[in-house]
Amino acid sequence: MALVGIARLASESPLLEAKRVVQYFEIPSKSILNRTKPTMPFRWTINPYRGCEFGCKYCYARYTHEFMEMDATEFEDKIYAKAAAAHLLRQELARIDRKDGIAIGTATDPYQPAERRFGRTRAILEVFAHNRGRHIGIITKSDLIVRDIDLMKDIARANVFGVHITITTLDPHLARLLEPRAPHPDLRLDAVSKLSEAGIVVGVNPNPVMPGITDDEHSLDRLAKACRDAGALTFGGGPLFLMPSAQKVFFPFLEREFPHLVERYRELYARSAYLGRDYKDVLAARVRKIRDRYGLVSGMVEYKPEIWIEEQGELFEDNA
Numbered sequence: 001m002a003l004v005g006i007a008r009l010a011s012e013s014p015l016l017e018a019k020r021v022v023q024y025f026e027i028p029s030k031s032i033l034n035r036t037k038p039t040m041p042f043r044w045t046i047n048p049y050r051g052c053e054f055g056c057k058y059c060y061a062r063y064t065h066e067f068m069e070m071d072a073t074e075f076e077d078k079i080y081a082k083a084a085a086a087h088l089l090r091q092e093l094a095r096i097d098r099k100d101g102i103a104i105g106t107a108t109d110p111y112q113p114a115e116r117r118f119g120r121t122r123a124i125l126e127v128f129a130h131n132r133g134r135h136i137g138i139i140t141k142s143d144l145i146v147r148d149i150d151l152m153k154d155i156a157r158a159n160v161f162g163v164h165i166t167i168t169t170l171d172p173h174l175a176r177l178l179e180p181r182a183p184h185p186d187l188r189l190d191a192v193s194k195l196s197e198a199g200i201v202v203g204v205n206p207n208p209v210m211p212g213i214t215d216d217e218h219s220l221d222r223l224a225k226a227c228r229d230a231g232a233l234t235f236g237g238g239p240l241f242l243m244p245s246a247q248k249v250f251f252p253f254l255e256r257e258f259p260h261l262v263e264r265y266r267e268l269y270a271r272s273a274y275l276g277r278d279y280k281d282v283l284a285a286r287v288r289k290i291r292d293r294y295g296l297v298s299g300m301v302e303y304k305p306e307i308w309i310e311e312q313g314e315l316f317e318d319n320a
């Protein structure tokens, strides 16, 4: 039957805009702890989700969706929550050395919007809250992390525990361009304050530092000062790593928003996804100087937890 009236008009209307639709899936996993390369500062990583809704233009983890035969841009629209994450973790922790460092959120954000609904990160923290004598860190851009301060306080009493909040810039306009759906920088700074007030060791990483966009000394200095004032103890910056899957999103973004930088970036990343030694050395010296200015340190802060065990650890382990 031919459409008439408003039905016909509707069917012929040109599309003005299509709203993003995010789809959530549950994916089975063989394991939840992933072993890192020996050069990394931690031995194991945990990423409760595959894909990340924050959609940062520079995100290096987009390649993980290519493993599933998906386009790099689907990384932010198809989010996979790992099934039985807490159950797997309990089993796998029993098999690894207690001294091994474990970092949560190295590839995708553990406090992205999916976490509000599926709670995989909280379930993992509940497991760690029954552990003793481990070294555990979390990396996130999200102020949702403050929801779990209760669990983090328990973990930090019996394990060396720290949080790294990523803030690339204090400029809200620039942050919106670079990280379209990540929380506003002020919300992240507020999360730093709340974690610090709760006695949690917290630091800020301005990563990735982007040449010509976020790497000038004045911006990094302003950021480090604001972080120190909010209670951060650490500050560490590394340069942008741009593998081919990330370049597919980042270069069109540069062409749109920073056309004057396109040629420079093409030269910088012509031979490798990593920047050369010269740039790295200059940036490292700049960040070190800023850190010293504000009494900040790099890396994870070691401290002796209230309840601490070493060799006799097994006696205290609660694998409930």
Ligand code: SF4
Pocket (backbone or CB within 6 Å): 052, 053, 054, 055, 056, 058, 059, 060, 061, 107, 108, 109, 141, 179, 182
């Ligand atoms: S928050 Fe991290 S994982 Fe998520 S899109 Fe941004 S860079 Fe990628």
